[in-house]
Amino acid sequence: MARTALTSAETELFLPYMRDVSRCEQSLQELNLMWRIIEASAKMNCPQEAQAILPTMAATRTSFGQLEKDLVTSLVQEKVNNVLTELGTKAQYVIDIVVRNLFERTADVGFLATDHELCSFVAGLSEHRAAIHYRLCEYRSKYTVYDEIILLDTQGNVLVQIDPATPLEHSSDPLLQETLAQDRYVETFRATDLRPGKDKALVYSRRMHHPETGAVVGVLCLCFHFEAEMAGIFRSHGDATSRSNLLLLDEEHRVIASADPLWMPVGTQVPVNLDGDPHTVMFCGREYLSRTFRSAGYQGYPGPAGWLGQAMIPVEVAFSGQSRELIAGLDPALKEGLLSHAESFCPPLHDIMVAARHIQRIVWNGQVMTAGQAGDMLKLKTVLDQISETGNRSNQLFEQSIHDLYQTVLGSSLLDAEFTAHLLVDLLDRNLYERSDDCRWWALTPQLQQALASPTPDSATTVGGILGYINQLYTVYTRIFVYDMEGRILASTGEEPAPATGTLIDPGTLAQVKSLRSPQDYHVDAFGPTALYGGQSTYVYHAAIRDPADESRIVGGIGLVFDAAPELSNMLHSGLGGRKGMAALFVNRHGVVLSSTTPEHPVGSTLPLPGGLLGQDNGRSASLVATHGGQYAIVASSVSSGYREFKVTDSYRDDVVAVVFRHFGAVRDQFAQTSGQRFAIAGDPTRSGGLEFATFFCDGGLMALPAESVLEAVSYQEVRPTTMGLRGGQVGILGLKHRPGSGAAAHFIWVFDLGFLVRARRSVITSNSQVLILQRGGQALGLLVDELHSVAQFEAGDIIPSPLALGSESVLVDHVIKANEGRLLIQSLDCHRLFAWLMEGIAPEAMEAGAAIEEMPESALVPA
Numbered sequence: 001m002a003r004t005a006l007t008s009a010e011t012e013l014f015l016p017y018m019r020d021v022s023r024c025e026q027s028l029q030e031l032n033l034m035w036r037i038i039e040a041s042a043k044m045n046c047p048q049e050a051q052a053i054l055p056t057m058a059a060t061r062t063s064f065g066q067l068e069k070d071l072v073t074s075l076v077q078e079k080v081n082n083v084l085t086e087l088g089t090k091a092q093y094v095i096d097i098v099v100r101n102l103f104e105r106t107a108d109v110g111f112l113a114t115d116h117e118l119c120s121f122v123a124g125l126s127e128h129r130a131a132i133h134y135r136l137c138e139y140r141s142k143y144t145v146y147d148e149i150i151l152l153d154t155q156g157n158v159l160v161q162i163d164p165a166t167p168l169e170h171s172s173d174p175l176l177q178e179t180l181a182q183d184r185y186v187e188t189f190r191a192t193d194l195r196p197g198k199d200k201a202l203v204y205s206r207r208m209h210h211p212e213t214g215a216v217v218g219v220l221c222l223c224f225h226f227e228a229e230m231a232g233i234f235r236s237h238g239d240a241t242s243r244s245n246l247l248l249l250d251e252e253h254r255v256i257a258s259a260d261p262l263w264m265p266v267g268t269q270v271p272v273n274l275d276g277d278p279h280t281v282m283f284c285g286r287e288y289l290s291r292t293f294r295s296a297g298y299q300g301y302p303g304p305a306g307w308l309g310q311a312m313i314p315v316e317v318a319f320s321g322q323s324r325e326l327i328a329g330l331d332p333a334l335k336e337g338l339l340s341h342a343e344s345f346c347p348p349l350h351d352i353m354v355a356a357r358h359i360q361r362i363v364w365n366g367q368v369m370t371a372g373q374a375g376d377m378l379k380l381k382t383v384l385d386q387i388s389e390t391g392n393r394s395n396q397l398f399e400q401s402i403h404d405l406y407q408t409v410l411g412s413s414l415l416d417a418e419f420t421a422h423l424l425v426d427l428l429d430r431n432l433y434e435r436s437d438d439c440r441w442w443a444l445t446p447q448l449q450q451a452l453a454s455p456t457p458d459s460a461t462t463v464g465g466i467l468g469y470i471n472q473l474y475t476v477y478t479r480i481f482v483y484d485m486e487g488r489i490l491a492s493t494g495e496e497p498a499p500a501t502g503t504l505i506d507p508g509t510l511a512q513v514k515s516l517r518s519p520q521d522y523h524v525d526a527f528g529p530t531a532l533y534g535g536q537s538t539y540v541y542h543a544a545i546r547d548p549a550d551e552s553r554i555v556g557g558i559g560l561v562f563d564a565a566p567e568l569s570n571m572l573h574s575g576l577g578g579r580k581g582m583a584a585l586f587v588n589r590h591g592v593v594l595s596s597t598t599p600e601h602p603v604g605s606t607l608p609l610p611g612g613l614l615g616q617d618n619g620r621s622a623s624l625v626a627t628h629g630g631q632y633a634i635v636a637s638s639v640s641s642g643y644r645e646f647k648v649t650d651s652y653r654d655d656v657v658a659v660v661f662r663h664f665g666a667v668r669d670q671f672a673q674t675s676g677q678r679f680a681i682a683g684d685p686t687r688s689g690g691l692e693f694a695t696f697f698c699d700g701g702l703m704a705l706p707a708e709s710v711l712e713a714v715s716y717q718e719v720r721p722t723t724m725g726l727r728g729g730q731v732g733i734l735g736l737k738h739r740p741g742s743g744a745a746a747h748f749i750w751v752f753d754l755g756f757l758v759r760a761r762r763s764v765i766t767s768n769s770q771v772l773i774l775q776r777g778g779q780a781l782g783l784l785v786d787e788l789h790s791v792a793q794f795e796a797g798d799i800i801p802s803p804l805a806l807g808s809e810s811v812l813v814d815h816v817i818k819a820n821e822g823r824l825l826i827q828s829l830d831c832h833r834l835f836a837w838l839m840e841g842i843a844p845e846a847m848e849a850g851a852a853i854e855e856m857p858e859s860a861l862v863p864a
Contacts, residue, residue, distance in 0.1 A: 074348035095309030251306020341665030356398035367791035417636035538564035568595035690793030751782035
């Protein structure tokens with residue numbers, strides 16, 4: 001859904017219901033005050049010494065002031081958007097499922113109203129009322145969505161009905177005259193004397209014609225079991241926690257079906273939110289967030305006039321649902337890699353990360369500035385202590401805020417993907433249920449039974465005409481065919497370009513059809529390539545055709561070739577609803593693709609899925625974060641559980657798994673190397689007598705430079721790419737405000753990629769990338785690194801020569817620092833050798849940075 005900005009009043013309305021955001025706001029206010037106090041202390045106690053860092057402290061204070069306003073609003077909006085998205089998904093699916101179901105009903109009434117046996121009876125050409133009643137009951141036993149079927153004459157007299165609980169003799173309902181007056185179905189939803197036991201009934205009616213003269217002779221009414229159908233939808237797609245409610249509304253916004261009728265009873269008028277605006281609606285003295293959707297229609301059928309799907313949740317519980325702890329269990333590389341794409345999938349999360357890096361860089365630069373200073377500069381150390389402490393508190397706040405928001409975004413995305421997968425497999429089961437009904441009902445067509453039981457020279461022509469008429473009405477099939485007991489196809493539709501008439505069906509299929517015990521049974525060929533579908537993969541539905549004089553005697557069969565390619569694709573695309581970055585597939589238990597929205601996984605290919613997503617129980621859904629196709633992705637799956645008796649109580653079993661992917665961005669290799677290495681260096685960074693080093697991450701490891709050789713760190717975004725320069729590893733130029741060692745005006749320095757220098761391959765630029773400005777005398781250069789770490793002091797005894805540097809003057813890593821009592825090793829670069837190589841062209845020996853620690857004991861490589 002499109003994001004609509006919250007007003008300040010709406011932010012204030014929602015904020016009290018978001019305890020985590022309220023805590024974040026309070027912490028921001030406290031930290032903002034601390035930065036003001038630190039800045040004031042520096043100005044009063046050591047104005048000269050603090051002169052260099054006062055501008056950055058002022059910038060920090062200003063940034064916090066702005067962050068305090070913007071961040072809370074962004075966090076609130078993200079949470080509100082997540083709730084509205086979830087509500088919208090459910091509301092849209094409720095109305096879409098209903099409309100798709102009712103579309104089938106319009107086809108049913110149109111076809112059954114032309115049934116020769118029924119029309120003959122209504123026209124008075126047959127008096128076998130018991131046979132007609134039996135035929136309608138047979139129809140009801142296949143199409144179980146109906147609770148009553150009625151035949152009436154033109155005067156409203158009831159000729160036959162199948163529901164013994166509400167016996168009828170006559171109807172004066174105006175729908176009869178309306179139906180008789182037009183040559184199309186009539187859809188009626190209201191109180192009617194046709195269903196005296198109900199407040200409202202959904203009736204599909206169609207006029208019937210004399211089979212010989214064409215005169216209008218009566219009306220067929222199919223009464224849809226609306227209450228049972230809606231209960232099933234709500235049971236399948238409702239809120240298991242009972243925090244929200246799903247509704248179906250009429251054009252006056254009155255409830256016609258409710259997932260919780262005690263909460264929001266049928267007949268109640270409720271407020272709607274068709275625009276999806278992030279505002280609350282008032283219902284019975286309580287504020288709600290809601291989403292409302294109209295139907296987009298299905299294959300030209302618009303659905304009942306004015307019907308709406310709606311989901312509502314009280315605002316006081318909208319943001320307090322229990323969520324799974326997702327972050328702790330994530331693989332560190334996956335977590336960090338996905339976070340690197342935060343700007344694309346969650347801008348507020350990205351803003352927090354940018355603010356965290358900004359604060360970290362200020363603290364890091366402040367400590368670098370005072371490295372090795374003595375005398376009055378020690379006064380500044382007290383200020384820096386406070387900066388360091390407050391910076392740590394800021395980082396902890398940011399870390400918690402990132403965790404909470406990350407949890408919210410991932411949790412919402414996972415649930416949305418799961419719900420979408422569940423909807424898709426539900427749509428599939430509902431659609432294929434209709435296919436099983438069609439094949440069994442059409443097998444009972446008297447003309448087909450007679451043609452196979454007592455064949456004549458004209459039988460094939462007669463059968464072909466009937467099949468052609470059926471296929472014109474039911475376009476979800478590319479071919480409908482009838483075959484005899486030898487399996488030879490007598491007649492078929494869809495004969496172009498490959499005719500099937502005269503060919504034999506698969507012997508295994510024929511044996512299965514011959515073994516069907518009753519008209520309720522059917523057989524489905526396993527999904528796969530078939531010549532009947534031009535060599536493409538599909539389902540073929542079969543039912544036995546029986547002798548009209550002896551139901552136990554099978555005389556042939558009927559086959560229906562489902563048009564799987566467009567029909568399954570339509571379900572998948574409809575379920576995704578045009579959402580960007582999402583893909584969906586139907587696969588079997590082995591991961592073989594039945595249909596896909598992405599060309600990377602064509603039909604027949606095998607989809608590898610992680611974490612047992614293919615092995616779940618029927619009706620279960622699951623989701624996880626993984627990598628797919630070179631991208632970070634959420635993967636969700638849901639296993640089919642059937643619909644009504646289809647795949648539930650009948651003998652047919654064919655598990656299908658709906659799979660949904662939501663992609664967030666390309667996998668970045670460096671996170672596999674550095675993730676999880678957020679080492680803490682023990683000790684007091686402000687103690688005296690030690691050697692100070694600036695530490696940072698590069699190429700998957702923790703590295704260091706003497707702090708006095710580092711001028712400051714800046715964001716890589718300040719670097720300007722250039723094609724000038726011939727040295728390897730040059731990535732651009734950086735403008736400096738002052739020349740090192742002079743008061744000269746700004747000049748430019750070269751920036752080199754440290755990852756390229758140590759591994760001979762370019763570093764991947766991310767939002768974490770930083771540039772260290774190194775100085776030596778009057779020279780300066782920039783060094784691209786992956787991320788800053790800290791500034792710390794080490795005793796001289798903790799700094800040992802690198803094994804590779806012994807006896808060599810041209811190795812970049814000249815020392816190794818033993819931190820945390822030897823449990824953490826840090827590679828220390830020789831600044832003089834860097835300048836000699838990069839500025840004077842004296843190349844070091846070919847080496848890899850990791851080689852400096854390869855000769856260390858394995859026990860020494862355990863991080864803190």
